[in-house]
Amino acid sequence: MLKLYDLSGKNDLRFSPPCWNVKLCLIQNNIEFITIPVKFTDKNKIAFSKQKLVPILDYKDGFVSDSWNIINWLNENYPEKKIFTNNTSRNFSYFLYHWTSRQLLPILFKIIAHDIPNILEGNDVEYYLKTREERIKGPITKFVPFISSSIEEFRKSIDPIRKIIINNGFISGEKPGVEDCIFFGNLKWVDVCSSCNLLEDEDPIYKWYNSLLKISNQ
Numbered sequence: 001m002l003k004l005y006d007l008s009g010k011n012d013l014r015f016s017p018p019c020w021n022v023k024l025c026l027i028q029n030n031i032e033f034i035t036i037p038v039k040f041t042d043k044n045k046i047a048f049s050k051q052k053l054v055p056i057l058d059y060k061d062g063f064v065s066d067s068w069n070i071i072n073w074l075n076e077n078y079p080e081k082k083i084f085t086n087n088t089s090r091n092f093s094y095f096l097y098h099w100t101s102r103q104l105l106p107i108l109f110k111i112i113a114h115d116i117p118n119i120l121e122g123n124d125v126e127y128y129l130k131t132r133e134e135r136i137k138g139p140i141t142k143f144v145p146f147i148s149s150s151i152e153e154f155r156k157s158i159d160p161i162r163k164i165i166i167n168n169g170f171i172s173g174e175k176p177g178v179e180d181c182i183f184f185g186n187l188k189w190v191d192v193c194s195s196c197n198l199l200e201d202e203d204p205i206y207k208w209y210n211s212l213l214k215i216s217n218q
């Protein structure tokens, strides 16, 4: 059975965007797996991987880390699932992976950075504050005054996805596919860490998100 090392917070809350992307891909493709919860400060649990980040997929003969590598590994090892339907799908997925991690998650971080300590417990709170405040060179509350403009920026940035969803139903086409999985973690992160209204109720992306949420809860 595949084992996915998955970031966990207080009350076993799972909140990592790339971990959610991989989990949704596994669920959607009916690939059986279990998750191993890993707290920020549980680095000993993942020391075997010789790096410090999750997700990590542990399979019978080895492991693979990084959500993009994991999705590629699944594509190669479950060819019958056709995770990438073709090369165009792989290329667009690669774009989504980079766009998400380099541009979208940093905007979302500014919206929820100050909320994240509330979903952590024990040493993880201190670890999060220390590492993130070092990274942003200031207090975790530094972005709070700009939350509404960051929400606006995010809503505008994802307009191309909105158009695709209006035209096709899903990012991958008429049915949800790997491209949808790679975008899902963005919204799931904010959903579980914060009570802010990231999207308006009537936004087609909000409806899209709720349909994927049902799949992710299966």
Ligand SMILES: N[C@@H](CCC(=O)N[C@@H](CS)C(=O)NCC(=O)O)C(=O)O
Binding pocket: 007, 016, 017, 018, 019, 040, 052, 053, 054, 055, 065, 066, 067, 068, 101, 131
């Ligand atoms: N590019 C990587 C990013 C992995 C990543 O940043 N993981 C974060 C959780 S979202 C992590 O493990 N953080 C641990 C830490 O900050 O100590 C991927 O897509 O898998």
